[in-house]
Amino acid sequence: MKKFMIKLLLAVLLVLTGQGIFWFCIIEQNIQIGNLAEEVYGAIEIAETKNTYAEVIIGDSVCRQLFLPEYQEENEDVCYMGTNQLITACGNYILLEKYIANNPQTKKVYYFIRPQSLAKDMDERLFYPYFVIPFCQQENMKYMEEETKDLLVEKFGYTFVYNRYVKQLLLSNKALLNIYLKQYSNENESEDKSMSEVSIVYLKKIVSLCNENDIELVVVATPLAGDENNYDWNIFRKEIEKYGFENIMADYLNHIIYIPNEYFTDGVHLQSDYVKENREKIIKEIFGTFPIQ
Amino acid sequence: MLFNSVPFIGFMTIVFIVYWILPHKYRWFMLLLSNYIFYICWDVRGIWIIGFLTITSYATAVMIEKSGNRFWRKVFLVSTVVVDVGILFFFKYFNFLYNNILSFLKIFSVSVQPVTWNFLLPLGISFYTFQTISYVADVYAGKIGAEHHLGRYAVYVSFFPTVGSGPIERAADLLPQIKEKHVFSYEKATYGLKLLTWGVFKKSIIADMLAEYVNKVFENPGNYQGFALAIVGIFFSIQIYCDFSGYSDMAVGIAKLLGFDLTNNFSSPYFSASVKEFWRRWHISLSTWFRDYLYIPLGGNRVGKIRKQINLLVTFLISGLWHGANWTFVVWGGMHGIAQIVENAVLRKQKRDYTRWHKLCRVLIVFTFCTFAWIFFRARNVSDAFYILIHVFDGITEPLVYLRQGFRDIGIGKRNFALYLALILILFVFDWKNQKTDVIKKISQFPAIIRWSVYIGFIELIVLCYSFLAVDAGSFIYFQF
Numbered sequence: 130m131k132k133f134m135i136k137l138l139l140a141v142l143l144v145l146t147g148q149g150i151f152w153f154c155i156i157e158q159n160i161q162i163g164n165l166a167e168e169v170y171g172a173i174e175i176a177e178t179k180n181t182y183a184e185v186i187i188g189d190s191v192c193r194q195l196f197l198p199e200y201q202e203e204n205e206d207v208c209y210m211g212t213n214q215l216i217t218a219c220g221n222y223i224l225l226e227k228y229i230a231n232n233p234q235t236k237k238v239y240y241f242i243r244p245q246s247l248a249k250d251m252d253e254r255l256f257y258p259y260f261v262i263p264f265c266q267q268e269n270m271k272y273m274e275e276e277t278k279d280l281l282v283e284k285f286g287y288t289f290v291y292n293r294y295v296k297q298l299l300l301s302n303k304a305l306l307n308i309y310l311k312q313y314s315n316e317n318e319s320e321d322k323s324m325s326e327v328s329i330v331y332l333k334k335i336v337s338l339c340n341e342n343d344i345e346l347v348v349v350a351t352p353l354a355g356d357e358n359n360y361d362w363n364i365f366r367k368e369i370e371k372y373g374f375e376n377i378m379a380d381y382l383n384h385i386i387y388i389p390n391e392y393f394t395d396g397v398h399l400q401s402d403y404v405k406e407n408r409e410k411i412i413k414e415i416f417g418t419f420p421i422q
Numbered sequence: 423m424l425f426n427s428v429p430f431i432g433f434m435t436i437v438f439i440v441y442w443i444l445p446h447k448y449r450w451f452m453l454l455l456s457n458y459i460f461y462i463c464w465d466v467r468g469i470w471i472i473g474f475l476t477i478t479s480y481a482t483a484v485m486i487e488k489s490g491n492r493f494w495r496k497v498f499l500v501s502t503v504v505v506d507v508g509i510l511f512f513f514k515y516f517n518f519l520y521n522n523i524l525s526f527l528k529i530f531s532v533s534v535q536p537v538t539w540n541f542l543l544p545l546g547i548s549f550y551t552f553q554t555i556s557y558v559a560d561v562y563a564g565k566i567g568a569e570h571h572l573g574r575y576a577v578y579v580s581f582f583p584t585v586g587s588g589p590i591e592r593a594a595d596l597l598p599q600i601k602e603k604h605v606f607s608y609e610k611a612t613y614g615l616k617l618l619t620w621g622v623f624k625k626s627i628i629a630d631m632l633a634e635y636v637n638k639v640f641e642n643p644g645n646y647q648g649f650a651l652a653i654v655g656i657f658f659s660i661q662i663y664c665d666f667s668g669y670s671d672m673a674v675g676i677a678k679l680l681g682f683d684l685t686n687n688f689s690s691p692y693f694s695a696s697v698k699e700f701w702r703r704w705h706i707s708l709s710t711w712f713r714d715y716l717y718i719p720l721g722g723n724r725v726g727k728i729r730k731q732i733n734l735l736v737t738f739l740i741s742g743l744w745h746g747a748n749w750t751f752v753v754w755g756g757m758h759g760i761a762q763i764v765e766n767a768v769l770r771k772q773k774r775d776y777t778r779w780h781k782l783c784r785v786l787i788v789f790t791f792c793t794f795a796w797i798f799f800r801a802r803n804v805s806d807a808f809y810i811l812i813h814v815f816d817g818i819t820e821p822l823v824y825l826r827q828g829f830r831d832i833g834i835g836k837r838n839f840a841l842y843l844a845l846i847l848i849l850f851v852f853d854w855k856n857q858k859t860d861v862i863k864k865i866s867q868f869p870a871i872i873r874w875s876v877y878i879g880f881i882e883l884i885v886l887c888y889s890f891l892a893v894d895a896g897s898f899i900y901f902q903f
Contacts, residue, residue: 130442130606137615140878147882302889400645 149363156297165300168193172212173263176227182208185228187221188241188422189214191351191397196403196413199327204420207239208232214246215259218331223264223272225335229342238339239421240348243397244382247332250325251280254313261285261378262296274330310353323364329372336377336403351383352411354393357385381392386414423463425618425672426626433460434676434751441680446603451576453600453680457580460546464586468544471509476579478505479554480572483561487568495562502558506551513543518747521787546585548744552711554577557593566594574600583673587666589685589707596682604681614678616862619881620670620852623766627887628845629664632657636800639657645808647813649828653812658800659793663692666705690853692792695771695784697761700792731766735759745799750807754798761791845887 153215184196186196190313193211201209203359210224221240229235239286251260261281271272272279281290288295289309299306325331332348339346390396392403404411413419423430444452462469489495505556511519527533557578560566569575577600584591622874639646639654646654670687677684691703701709713722720733735756742755794811801807817824829839855861865876 130608130611133606133608133611136612140874140881143874143878144881144885147878148885150883151886303891319826394645402645 131418132384150200152298152302155301156294159297160301165303165306166213166215166263167217168212169259169263171198172210172224173227175208175210177223177231178206179231179279181234182206182232183234184208184237184239184422185210185225185232185235186239186241187211187224188239188351189243189246191243191399192241194399195351195386195408200408207421210240213259214243214249215253215254215255216264217249217251217260218247218328218335219273219277220252220260220264222331223269223339225338229338229344235342235344237345237347238335239416240335240346240377241329241351242348243351243353244360244362244385245397247324247328248322251277251284252313254310257289257310257313258300261290263298265290265296266293266422277327277330305318310319322361324368324372333372336374340349344379348374348381349415350381352386352388354388354390354396356387384415386411423460425669425676426622430464433463434679438679442606449604450571450577450600453577453582454573454580457577457582459583460582461580461585463757465542465545467542467896468547471513471544471547471548471748472580472585473576475506475509475554475857476576477572478502479558479579480569480575482569483558484570486558486562487824499562501556503555506555510547510551515743515747548588549588549590550579550585552590552708552715553593556590556711556715560593566597569593569597571601581677582677583682584684587669587673588705589670589673589687590711591684591707595685599682607681610678610681612866613862614675614864616675616877617671618675619877620862621668621675622672623880623884624664624668624671624849626668627884627891628842628849629661629668631842631845631887631891632661632664635834639832640800640802640806643801643809646831647816648831649824650831651810651814651828652833653828655793655797659692659789660794660849661689662796662799664849690857692789692850693785693854693857695781696765697758697788697791698765701758701807703761706740708744708746712737716740721835722862729764734762734766738762740784748861749804750798753804753807754795757791757798761795841887 172187182205185206186209188196188211189212189343190211196209196211200210208228212220212224216224225238265281285320289299299309326407336346338344369375369381388399390397392400394400409419412421423433437452441449458469459776461472472899479502482502486495486498489498505825515573556567561568561804569578574597578591578593578597579585580598581591636654639650641653667688674684674686685707687706689703689706691700694700694703717733717737720736721729722733723730725733736759738755738759739752740755742751742753742758745751745754798804798807801810817827834842852861857862865873868876
């Protein structure tokens with residue numbers, strides 16, 4: 130039995146050494162394995178690149194469904210930069226800061242987002258890989274409020290927010306990420322009926338950013354499932370007034386288009402076949418034209 | 423605790439060390455404790471049921487042995503079967519039967535207030551009830567003597583490597599091993615560890631990897647057609663094999679670490695040249711159980727041709743139903759029964775040695791048949807299964823579009839598909855070679871440097887695949903039984 134235990138320990142040691150070497154190389158070379166949050170990295174890359182578009186559209190995953198990067202060729206005026214609700218308004222603000230810095234010719238921003246996405250806070254289970262890993266880099270910290278930084282450190286710990294080796298490892302190693310994220314269940318799921326603290330704070334910053342750069346900001350709602358009777362927008366309406374968002378969200382709740390439930394896969398995202406066949410019609414109905422201008 | 427989980431690694435480490443340190447006379451008790459701790463971690467309430475069945479079957483076996491009266495021996499046997507099957511029926515089939523009666527009564531416009539009993543199926547109930555039935559039946563038939571040590575018998579019923587999903591061990595094979603003194607064997611333990619690793623590869627990598635696509639399509643088959651349906655059908659054939667045989671390999675490997683030899687439950691079933699052969703190679707402990715305790719008592723091969731085929735069909739229908747309380751399982755079992763009846767009637771007695779191409783054709787035909795049958799096994803209901811069968815060839819007239827659209831619909835990228843293909847190839851090459859020679863033993867005979875490179879390389883592959891493809895550890899398909 131001694132021989133068995135020794136050989137077993139030796140095997141474990143060899144495996145761990147092999148793993149250690151592999152992951153060290155991966156992290157050192159900054160290689161990302163897998164496609165978790167690929168839409169976020171795609172958007173960051175667009176934001177850091179100069180282009181000639183006069184307008185840009187940002188928003189959540191429904192925005193991205195209707196404005197996939199593959200459709201970009203149809204539009205020479207508007208840059209498609211939709212991502213995911215998980216990055217919250219804070220992530221969208223950082224994207225815009227970078228985008229505008231690289232593209233001062235920008236004249237208009239569409240913030241195309243579900244009301245429920247504006248209700249989301251930084252407590253979703255996948256918030257860590259979608260926001261903390263891509264956005265908590267040294268160069269982006271200047272865009273965040275001190276309170277946001279403190280909240281992130283309190284929630285995730287300094288190492289997991291700032292250490293690039295740890296973040297890189299978790300991004301590429303799904304097994305470790307699953308283990309790490311197990312402690313973050315959606316216990317404090319955001320109430321869908323009102324805007325979250327992070328949305329209010331960073332929407333204000335987006336408004337300021339646009340005003341400083343003489344950019345028109347339009348906040349537009351994505352299509353929702355069911356009909357208007359399924360939703361209660363009273364609190365939202367009051368908050369739009371309370372926080373002074375009437376200029377950018379005057380018609381936000383009035384012009385929501387509702388699509389029957391059967392065309393949604395999960396009550397949030399439209400079926401891909403439906404999008405393919407009706408995308409043009411939906412965009413025309415929401416924005417007035419196709420492609421949007 | 424799943425075998426491929428971190429808590430189980432801790433549990434098994436302690437069990438392994440304590441077991442081999444303890445003197446032989448205390449080992450049965452230690453195993454019993456481990457078995458029940460393992461069981462409680464899964465299902466606290468189920469402990470009463472397994473305990474109850476252990477005691478009742480123990481008592482009836484002893485009474486059968488002691489009784490000289492044929493009538494009373496039969497009564498004890500029948501009562502055990504009735505109690506065991508009754509408990510199994512209650513937990514597993516009550517809602518199914520009740521809902522079918524309601525549907526039948528609705529045809530005659532008789533409406534009854536529906537009642538649903540929401541029970542969580544006790545872990546392994548389908549397996550340990552069959553173990554206890556086979557034990558009592560074997561005592562009745564005089565094949566074995568009754569076990570008079572309740573503790574050792576309880577170890578047999580609740581043996582933790584097998585209690586969740588088999589193999590269904592015969593008392594004649596396992597009870598003597600529980601009684602005999604085991605001396606630590608380096609060869610057996612290392613073989614067990616290698617088999618366990620192979621099982622982890624099949625279950626945690628291949629089965630779990632394919633489950634993502636299979637679940638997506640089978641949950642909403644109406645959203646898919648054509649090649650998407652075909653490929654998930656094939657994926658499910660591989661998934662269920664890897665899930666179940668992977669678990670069996672883990673169970674056998676774990677038992678070997680403790681010095682026990684269990685039944686080999688799978689023998690490269692997808693290389694079978696007939697459906698009959700498939701059932702000699704697939705879930706061997708279950709198919710032999712049904713052969714010995716259902717098919718043979720019904721008359722087996724000793725009756726006329728027509729009666730024999732009826733016995734075969736009945737056996738497979740019941741075997742199908744054993745897998746789950748849904749008509750889909752019955753259809754699946756029926757398909758296999760009918761296939762064998764057709765084989766018996768149509769195929770002439772073949773020479774043993776097929777030509778290579780003849781054998782390959784037959785293997786592909788059997789695999790295709792099994793895949794079609796598995797669709798019923800996996801579908802939520804019969805109409806979903808028929809939808810899949812009807813639409814699986816939609817668009818096949820344009821082969822390239824058919825294939826491309828299928829991959830796109832289920833969301834597999836080229837890179838991932840190449841990885842899956844490579845891993846599945848490893849699986850099939852291993853199984854193909856394993857038919858003639860024990861591959862694990864063969865590798866152990868290589869020079870040390872090659873041997874260790876293979877072992878460490880393979881484990882690294884498993885860990886890396888798990889890191890890249892990790893899904894939340896899903897339960898074994900057969901745990902629902």
